[in-house]
Amino acid sequence: MTDNPLLSVDGLTVAFSSPDGPPVAAVQELSFSLNAGETLCIVGESGCGKSLTALSLMRLLPRPHGMIGAGRIMLEGRDIATASEADMRMLRGRAISMIFQEPMTSLNPVLTIGSQISEMVKVHEGLDETACRQRALDMLKLVRIPEPERRMDDYPHQLSGGMRQRVMIAMALVCDPKILLADEPTTALDVTIEAQILELIQDLKQRTGTAVILITHDFGVVAEMADRVLVMYAGRQIEQGTALELFDAPTHPYTQALMAAMPRFNAEGAQTRLKEIAGIVPALHERGQGCCFAPRCEKATRHCFDSMPPLRLMAGEHSVACWHAGSPQERHP
Amino acid sequence: MLAYVIKRILSTLPVLGVVAIVVFLLLRLSPGDPAAIIAGDNASANDILQIREQLGLDRPYLEQFFGWIGQLITGDFGYSIYLKRPVLQLIGERVEPTLALSLSTMAFAIVLAVPLGVLAAWRAGTWIDQTIMAFAVMAFSVPVFLIGYGLVIQFSLTLNWLPVQGFVSIHKSVGDFIRHLVLPTMTLGLVYTALLARITRATMLEILNEDYIRTARAKGLTESRVLVLHALKNASVPIITTIGTGLALLIGGVVVTESVFAIPGIGRLTIEAVLQRDYPVIQGVILVIASVYVVVNLLIDLSYSLFDPRIRF
Amino acid sequence: MTQSLQQGLSHSGLSATRAGLRRLWRRYPLSLIGGFVLISLTVLSVLAPWLAPFDPFEMNVVDRLREPGEEYFFGTDAYGRDLFSRTLYGGRISLLIGLSVAGLSTLIGLLIGILAGYSRSADAVLMRIMDGLMAIPGILLAIALMSLARPGIGVVVVAITIPEIPRVVRLVRAVVLSVREQVYIQAAIATGTRLPRLMLKHILPNTLAPLIVQATYIAASAVLIESYLSFLGVGTPPEVPSWGNIIAEGRLYVQIAPWNIVCPSVFLALMVLSINMLGDGLRDMLDPRLQTRVR
Numbered sequence: 001m002t003d004n005p006l007l008s009v010d011g012l013t014v015a016f017s018s019p020d021g022p023p024v025a026a027v028q029e030l031s032f033s034l035n036a037g038e039t040l041c042i043v044g045e046s047g048c049g050k051s052l053t054a055l056s057l058m059r060l061l062p063r064p065h066g067m068i069g070a071g072r073i074m075l076e077g078r079d080i081a082t083a084s085e086a087d088m089r090m091l092r093g094r095a096i097s098m099i100f101q102e103p104m105t106s107l108n109p110v111l112t113i114g115s116q117i118s119e120m121v122k123v124h125e126g127l128d129e130t131a132c133r134q135r136a137l138d139m140l141k142l143v144r145i146p147e148p149e150r151r152m153d154d155y156p157h158q159l160s161g162g163m164r165q166r167v168m169i170a171m172a173l174v175c176d177p178k179i180l181l182a183d184e185p186t187t188a189l190d191v192t193i194e195a196q197i198l199e200l201i202q203d204l205k206q207r208t209g210t211a212v213i214l215i216t217h218d219f220g221v222v223a224e225m226a227d228r229v230l231v232m233y234a235g236r237q238i239e240q241g242t243a244l245e246l247f248d249a250p251t252h253p254y255t256q257a258l259m260a261a262m263p264r265f266n267a268e269g270a271q272t273r274l275k276e277i278a279g280i281v282p283a284l285h286e287r288g289q290g291c292c293f294a295p296r297c298e299k300a301t302r303h304c305f306d307s308m309p310p311l312r313l314m315a316g317e318h319s320v321a322c323w324h325a326g327s328p329q330e331r332h333p
Numbered sequence: 334m335l336a337y338v339i340k341r342i343l344s345t346l347p348v349l350g351v352v353a354i355v356v357f358l359l360l361r362l363s364p365g366d367p368a369a370i371i372a373g374d375n376a377s378a379n380d381i382l383q384i385r386e387q388l389g390l391d392r393p394y395l396e397q398f399f400g401w402i403g404q405l406i407t408g409d410f411g412y413s414i415y416l417k418r419p420v421l422q423l424i425g426e427r428v429e430p431t432l433a434l435s436l437s438t439m440a441f442a443i444v445l446a447v448p449l450g451v452l453a454a455w456r457a458g459t460w461i462d463q464t465i466m467a468f469a470v471m472a473f474s475v476p477v478f479l480i481g482y483g484l485v486i487q488f489s490l491t492l493n494w495l496p497v498q499g500f501v502s503i504h505k506s507v508g509d510f511i512r513h514l515v516l517p518t519m520t521l522g523l524v525y526t527a528l529l530a531r532i533t534r535a536t537m538l539e540i541l542n543e544d545y546i547r548t549a550r551a552k553g554l555t556e557s558r559v560l561v562l563h564a565l566k567n568a569s570v571p572i573i574t575t576i577g578t579g580l581a582l583l584i585g586g587v588v589v590t591e592s593v594f595a596i597p598g599i600g601r602l603t604i605e606a607v608l609q610r611d612y613p614v615i616q617g618v619i620l621v622i623a624s625v626y627v628v629v630n631l632l633i634d635l636s637y638s639l640f641d642p643r644i645r646f
Numbered sequence: 647m648t649q650s651l652q653q654g655l656s657h658s659g660l661s662a663t664r665a666g667l668r669r670l671w672r673r674y675p676l677s678l679i680g681g682f683v684l685i686s687l688t689v690l691s692v693l694a695p696w697l698a699p700f701d702p703f704e705m706n707v708v709d710r711l712r713e714p715g716e717e718y719f720f721g722t723d724a725y726g727r728d729l730f731s732r733t734l735y736g737g738r739i740s741l742l743i744g745l746s747v748a749g750l751s752t753l754i755g756l757l758i759g760i761l762a763g764y765s766r767s768a769d770a771v772l773m774r775i776m777d778g779l780m781a782i783p784g785i786l787l788a789i790a791l792m793s794l795a796r797p798g799i800g801v802v803v804v805a806i807t808i809p810e811i812p813r814v815v816r817l818v819r820a821v822v823l824s825v826r827e828q829v830y831i832q833a834a835i836a837t838g839t840r841l842p843r844l845m846l847k848h849i850l851p852n853t854l855a856p857l858i859v860q861a862t863y864i865a866a867s868a869v870l871i872e873s874y875l876s877f878l879g880v881g882t883p884p885e886v887p888s889w890g891n892i893i894a895e896g897r898l899y900v901q902i903a904p905w906n907i908v909c910p911s912v913f914l915a916l917m918v919l920s921i922n923m924l925g926d927g928l929r930d931m932l933d934p935r936l937q938t939r940v941r
Contacts, residue, residue: 060550064458092553100551105544110566110641120552155642171552351778359790467676470926474866474919476873478893479911482900490901585785589874593897603786607793607880615790623781 005033006178006211007057012071012081014052014061014235025069027052027235034179034228039205039212041222041243043258044232050215051101053232054183056081057213058098059088076178094124097172098181102188103164107156113140114152117171124175139170142207143200162193166200173204180205183215198224219259223247228317231255234292237311241318251320253297291323299324338635345627352623353405356616357398384414388613410620411613413606420617424599430500431598433510434587437518439576442525447572449526450533451560457538465530472527477586481520481593488516498595513596521590525583532575536568543567569640577633580626677927683920687913691737700728702735702887714905721905723895732887733910739799739888740869740917746803747810747868748861754807755814756857760845762815763822773819776812784809784867785874792880802875802882806868817860821853855932862925866918873914889914 014027027049034040042050055061056068059080073080075095083091092098100106108116117139118132127135133152140148143166156164165185172180182201186194202225205212214225222229226243231252239252250256291297294304303323311321368385369376385391389400404411410420453465472480489497495516501509540546541564549563588600595601599618606614637644671678690697705725714721714729721729762772779787784806791805825831831848839847875881876890877897884891889910896906 058551060547089553089555092551094553098551100544100548102544106548108545108549108563108567109643111563119554123552123554123558157643168548171548347774348777348781351775352781355778355782355787359794362794470676470922471919474870474922475915476870476893476911476918478877478897478907479915482897482904482907482911485900486904581780581783584783585874588783588785588789589877592878603789604878604880607789610793612793615793619782619786619790622783622786623778626781626783 006036006038006076008033008072008074009057010072010074012053012056012073013069014049014056015067015069016065017067018065023067023069025235026066027056030071030232030237032228032230032237032240034211034213036178037205037209037211038227039214039225040228040230041226042213042215042230042232043217043219043222045217048232049235050217050232051183054098054181054213054215057179057181058092058096059083060092060098090124093120093172093177094175095177096179096181097175097177098183099165099168099172099185101184103161103168103185104188106168107164109156112153112155113159113167117167117174120171120174135174136170139174140167142173142204143167143170145170161189162197165189165193165197169197169200169204173208173210176208177210179211179213181213181215184217185214186221187217201225217258219261231258236292236321238293238321239319240311241314241316245316245318249314249318251314251318251325252293252322253299253324254293291321341631341634345631348627349624352620352627353402354398356619357401359616359619360612361394361397405620410617413611413614415606415609415611415614420613421621423602423614424617424621427597427599427602429502429598430591430596431587431600433500433503433514434517434521434590434596434598435583437514438521438525438583438587441518441522442529443576445522446526446529447533447565450530451537451565453530453534454537454541455556455560457534457541462534466534469527469530472523473531475523477520477524477589478593480523481516481590484516484520485594498593500594500596500598513594517590517594517596520593521583521586524586525579528579528582529572529575533568533572536571537564540564540567566640570637570644573633573636573640577630580629584622584626674927674930676923677930680920680923680927683916684924687737687917687920688741690734691741694731694734694738698728698731698734700731702727702731713903714909721903721909723892723899723903723906729892729906729909732892733889733913735887736889736892736910737913737917739882739886740872740914743799743803743806743872744865744869744917744921747806748865750803751807751810751864752814752857752861755811756818756853758811759815759818759853760822760849763819763826763849764841769819772815776815779809780812782809785871788871788875789878789880792875797881797883799882799886802872805875806871810864810867814857814860814864817856818853821856822849825849825852859925859929859932862921862928866921866925869914869921870918 010031012027012030013025015023015025017023030049030053032040042053044050052061052066055066057073057080059068061067068081071081075091078087078091080088080091107113111119114133114136117136118129121127121132121135122129137148137152140151145151145163145166151159151163156167159167168185180201185201186197189197198221201212201214204210212225214221216222222243228242229240229246230237231239231246231254233254239246239250239255246255247259250259290305290307291300291309294300297304301323309321309323309325311319312325313319314325368381368388368390372381372384389397392400408421410424412418413420413423416423449465449469453462456462485497488495496509496513500513503510537560546559546564549559554563587598588603590596591598591600592604599622603615603618605611606618667678705727706722707725723729723732758772758776762769787809788805791808792801795801825848826835831844834844834848872881872888873890873893876888877894879894881890882888884895892910893907893914896903896910899906
């Protein structure tokens with residue numbers, strides 16, 4: 001671990017303005033850092049603020065209501081939270097790239113694959129037409145699209161979902177970004193395709209040295225990809241640490257439940273454990289003053305409902321926000 | 334592709350057939366004796382008889398209809414009762430002003446409406462959007478003659494910049510041709526602009542919510558590139574469709590505008606024909622205009638694949 | 647929105663109604679203004695016989711082409727008739743025509759549309775006819791129809807109604823077709839629900855909202871087209887003081903007495919604008935898709 005991380009997020013709060021009242025916070029006091037070449041997985045159920053976190057790193061929160069309420073997002077000494085729109089345009093695609101959950105709708109249907117990829121090179125590096133095209137073609141080869149020359153002039157609707165996600169990855173990486181943000185990149189795909197895409201991301205990461213922030217709800221994916229893990233619930237980080245620490249000693253009941261829901265790790269218990277996180281992530285206006293997970297938590301006590309547990313460092317880089325996490329010295333078996 | 338084109342061309346035939354039937358029935362369904370209506374109030378019985386024979390009104394309907402269709406196909410649209418000249422020739426003489434006004438209006442409206450619609454959608458909900466949309470409802474509601482006379486009073490009578498009315502052929506003087514077209518174009522253009530701006534805004538609003546627009550922004554593109562290259566290109570099919578169907582509205586407006594500015598076009602011809610009960614001319618005008626409408630919309634339909642690669646025939 | 651409207655209406659207390667109105671005002675200010683202007687114009691027109699300071703037909707050669715002033719609010723026309731009185735009376739004609747055309751075209755369009763949406767064989771024929779009618783610009787068709795009979799308000803109504811029908815038919819047919827695909831309708835058909843009952847219970851309620859919006863737009867366009875027809879000299883009989891006729895007579899004096907055109911035109915524009923604004927508001931209120939977007 002170096003002293004200067006590539007990206008460090010400090011106290012990030014994402015809020016939505018509402019027509020009848022004060023802004024509502026959807027993500028609260030999120031802090032994490034990412035080193036060059038690392039893979040960070042942000043884990044949680046849908047509605048817990050993972051995607052909003054990713055979008056705020058790109059400063060692409062839904063307009064006009066979404067906004068960064070507080071906090072700093074430092075990337076190479078620059079604060080994304082307060083950067084000008086012009087500076088953001090330079091960063092997007094060149095310093096941070098993003099791929100999305102829905103490959104079917106994330107590519108522009110009326111532009112060719114080739115032009116959508118080479119556009120990136122043209123805008124960010126100002127190369128001429130042939131050079132841009134060549135870079136796009138090389139990138140298509142790199143993401144292992146069969147017959148890349150022919151595919152350059154195809155339109156998105158002529159490609160399968162998996163192929164489209166490969167194109168998205170090619171587009172995201174063509175300008176050698178420092179960070180690749182992948183928001184549930186395989187959720188919409190078949191299981192076999194999922195494995196291929198994850199393998200591709202892993203492979204490209206090793207080749208290019210890009211750091212990856214992978215957003216997922218699936219601990220199976222985390223196990224395969226992560227160097228570091230951040231677990232989110234209802235807009236807050238509840239557990240964080242290296243992958244080793246987390247898998248070794250999952251501490252927060254929610255993390256434990258998520259891991260239990262992963263058949264590969266707990267094949268027998270999966271069914272019963274799954275039932276334990278019945279219920280859904282509370283909506284924004286339903287979040288009380290206590291621990292947000294308390295209503296669904298089997299260990300919850302009165303204290304949990306009354307006050308919010310702070311994030312406490314357990315050991316190494318492992319920190320947890322739970323009243324029942326025990327003292328830092330205690331380690332679960 | 335070719336099969337689709339042929340199929341699409343054939344599909345216009347029933348539409349034109351219905352137009353022909355409507356036009357045919359127009360005269361036959363009128364209460365009273367059509368020949369007497371045509372002849373006018375102080376015609377003799379002999380005049381009426383002559384007209385009836387001349388138009389073949391004494392024969393059975395079906396025979397009349399198919400005889401008439403046969404004539405139309407050979408390009409014979411009949412003779413004007415009042416002017417005793419071929420209808421097509423009369424229309425031909427009046428085409429230039431109408432065509433000039435329609436095309437300039439369309440160009441004016443597209444140039445104005447598309448940027449306004451895009452801007453309104455981009456800044457949806459703000460005062461910019463509200464101003465543009467308020468303008469659009471207004472332009473859509475204010476009668477053409479109020480705009481027309483307002484412009485005339487301001488620019489012709491007060492400032493003396495432009496001619497009050499009339500039309501000069503482009504062959505005579507290009508400068509005068511343009512000067513005479515400015516006010517009519519602005520008058521009619523505002524209505525058409527309102528229509529196009531509304532549809533542009535509505536389409537763009539939907540498209541700006543699409544995932545691929547988020548992708549485009551994530552690529553670090555400028556907003557103008559996102560709006561024009563990525564969004565507007567996707568919006569083009571609904572917009573050009575509206576340009577086509579709005580043609581009916583445009584032509585209706587042309588008739589009124591020609592009257593306001595005393596432009597001797599097809600609109601004036603129609604009004605003159607109605608006032609003189611010159612039915613062959615009315616029929617001819619409707620047939621020609623409906624055919625133009627159908628052909629333009631056919632061409633627009635066939636051009637979709639140029640704008641959207643997903644549409645393949 | 648409908649919810650807040652219902653709330654506003656169901657509470658009997660005045661304060662609740664006022665709160666509902668305030669919410670309406672915040673969300674749909676334009677349609678409320680539109681509604682207010684339209685009601686004012688309607689009241690002015692309906693009460694014309696009592697409000698008009700002069701007989702709209704009374705000629706007065708001495709006072710011809712008087713400028714707007716204290717005696718004649720809107721001035722006088724070339725025959726010395728009071729333009730304010732004539733404009734008030736003209737509103738009656740426009741309202742009558744707007745309402746009749748909207749009612750008539752929606753009714754006929756509804757019947758044809760349901761028939762087309764329901765019967766596949768009728769659909770092919772009816773829709774070709776509608777396509778044909780739509781290929782003829784509305785004003786042109788109305789002008790042609792006007793040439794068939796001696797001018798009268800009834801003829802004007804019919805001439806404006808016919809070109810409006812295809813739009814209603816298309817709308818109704820589209821709704822019927824989509825409603826038909828719904829599972830519960832399929833079930834109703836399968837269990838032998840009779841057609842009239844099916845119409846009343848399932849199809850009509852679904853068409854109602856878009857139909858009301860469409861009828862509003864038709865009323866606005868009818869008022870406008872009547873004025874165009876009269877302006878062109880092929881509309882309401884010249885002796886009737888409709889707005890179009892007043893303007894048509896005034897156009898001869900546009901240079902020396904522009905108020906002849908401006909005053910009735912402004913009323914005309916206000917009426918069309920207010921109906922359109924009301925229509926836009928209704929459309930937004932009744933469109934559930936738009937509602938979620940607003941929130």
